Amino acid sequence: MTSPYSNLPSKAFWRSAVTDRPALEPGDLYEPKIKIRKRMTKIVTAGSCFAQHVGRTLANSGFNVLDGEPVPLRMSDALANRFGYKLFSGRYGNIYTVRQLVQMMDEAEGLFQPATPVWEKNGRYYDAMRPNVEPEGLESPELVMKQRKEHLKKVLETYKQADLFVFTFGLTEAWIHKESGTVYPTAPGTIAGSFDPELYEFKNFGFTEIMADFVSFRKRMKKYNPAMKFLITVSPVPLTATASGNHVEVATSYSKSVLRTVCGTLYDKFRDVDYFPSYEIITSPNNRGVYFESNKRSVSSKGVATAMGLFLQAHNPGDDAEKGGATAQKAKKKGPQNADKAKDDEDAVCEDALLEAFAR
Numbered sequence: 001m002t003s004p005y006s007n008l009p010s011k012a013f014w015r016s017a018v019t020d021r022p023a024l025e026p027g028d029l030y031e032p033k034i035k036i037r038k039r040m041t042k043i044v045t046a047g048s049c050f051a052q053h054v055g056r057t058l059a060n061s062g063f064n065v066l067d068g069e070p071v072p073l074r075m076s077d078a079l080a081n082r083f084g085y086k087l088f089s090g091r092y093g094n095i096y097t098v099r100q101l102v103q104m105m106d107e108a109e110g111l112f113q114p115a116t117p118v119w120e121k122n123g124r125y126y127d128a129m130r131p132n133v134e135p136e137g138l139e140s141p142e143l144v145m146k147q148r149k150e151h152l153k154k155v156l157e158t159y160k161q162a163d164l165f166v167f168t169f170g171l172t173e174a175w176i177h178k179e180s181g182t183v184y185p186t187a188p189g190t191i192a193g194s195f196d197p198e199l200y201e202f203k204n205f206g207f208t209e210i211m212a213d214f215v216s217f218r219k220r221m222k223k224y225n226p227a228m229k230f231l232i233t234v235s236p237v238p239l240t241a242t243a244s245g246n247h248v249e250v251a252t253s254y255s256k257s258v259l260r261t262v263c264g265t266l267y268d269k270f271r272d273v274d275y276f277p278s279y280e281i282i283t284s285p286n287n288r289g290v291y292f293e294s295n296k297r298s299v300s301s302k303g304v305a306t307a308m309g310l311f312l313q314a315h316n317p318g319d320d321a322e323k324g325g326a327t328a329q330k331a332k333k334k335g336p337q338n339a340d341k342a343k344d345d346e347d348a349v350c351e352d353a354l355l356e357a358f359a360r
Contacts (some may be wrong), residue, residue: 018286026281026310033267033274034229036164036315039064044089044162048096048170049350050235050278050299052087055166057308061316065089068158069151084133089162090155093130094350096171097205098213099183104129105159105220108152115177118144119193126192128184137192160224168278169259170235172210173242173251176203187243202243210262218270229272234259236282237350238297281307 010016011028021027036043043065045055059065069091071080084091095101106112107129119126124137125144130151138144159165175187178201189195205213214232221228234256242251260279267275282291282303289296291303 018284021286024287024290024306026284026306027286029277029280030310030314032314034164034231034272036063036231038062038316042066042161042163043166044159044164045166046088046090046092046095046101047166047168047233048094048235048237050170050237051094051166051168051233053299053304053308054168054233054278054311055088056086057304057312058166061312066158066161068154082135084130089158091130091133091151092155093133094170094185095167096185097174097183098169098210098217099174099205100185101167102213102217103183104152104155105217108156108159115180115182116188116193116199117148119188119191121192124192128188128193131186131191131193159221162221162228163225164229164231165221166231168233168235169210169263170237171239172205172255172258173239173244174203174205175200175243204244205258207258207261210258211265214262214266218273229274230266230270231274231276232263232266233276234263234279236279236291236299236303240297240350276311278307278311281310 005012017027039062041064043058043063045051045058045065047054055065059067066089067086068089069085071085075083075085077086080086084093087093088095092104095104103112103114107114114129117128118141119128119131120141121137125139125141126134126137127144127148129148134144134147138147174183176183178199183203187195188200218228218230221230236256238252239248239255242248244251244254246254256279263275266273282299287303291300291306292298293300
């Protein structure tokens with residue numbers, strides 16, 4: 001009597017696929033479901049902090065990543081990153097939840113108006129939907145809203161051109177406006193504005209909500225381009241802090257488990273949705289934890305290089321896998337004395353990391 005496991009490939013078994021795999025070897029975790037034509041496929045990117053590494057690597061490797069809000073002339077890379085340029089295909093900053101993504105597109109199409117869209121701090125005004133893109137704030141609420149109107153127009157124009165949407169799922173936790181349901185990328189009072197418990201509340205999105213939000217978003221994008229495809233992944237970066245009441249490790253496990261389940265369900269449900277296992281690559285026990293920095297949270301340049309190298313090898317067989325990590329490569333080219341500067345220039349810009357300041 002034969003077993004259904006008799007003829008499975010070696011990757012199906014922990015011993016042969018993980019135990020016997022050399023340390024730091026990523027293995028054959030990824031087989032592309034969709035084909036990306038390097039210079040032909042028009043790509044838009046969005047998501048959490050880790051998504052910045054994904055988009056940057058694709059752009060630096062010659063993929064056709066659209067940029068609807070390019071860097072102004074004579075602005076350095078470091079300054080551009082600080083002001084929200086070159087991070088994604090639009091200057092919208094990190095999009096941590098799918099609800100935030102859907103809300104942005106609703107607003108761009110004139111179907112939604114966020115509550116308290118402008119936050120104030122020390123006499124300067126910030127876009128509550130992307131408070132980190134103007135780190136010094138603007139002179140007036142009117143100027144904030146004028147800038148936001150132009151921003152949303154460019155986002156909509158860019159998304160309508162896309163053939164492939166690349167999105168990294170980051171968080172399940174968010175802060176929302178109680179009455180309207182408006183979701184913000186960070187809690188009021190963290191960067192700007194002030195927290196009023198009468199106006200705002202904590203929200204931890206569940207599987208059903210996140211799944212429905214992405215299915216809705218996919219349907220919208222397919223209206224723009226019926227041939228649109230989607231590449232999704234889960235950020236391997238743990239939570240900086242949680243407002244759930246649980247230990248931050250427990251909250252992180254819950255959040256990543258829910259997001260991974262959503263991604264797995266989308267992958268199984270739709271032929272035009274592919275999943276890239278960056279989460280599994282970075283968090284694998286085979287890595288002995290070296291793909292994280294000393295804070296055990298930030299993904300190291302070596303981790304980014306390994307994950308993105310595997311992606312590039314899968315979509316461009318024959319390319320050097322070491323080309324995967326843009327940060328690591330620039331550091332190598334610039335030499336040891338400039339490695340820290342190269343890393344600083346390309347560090348992910350993360351609003352949620354600011355929560356560390358509140359730690360006791």
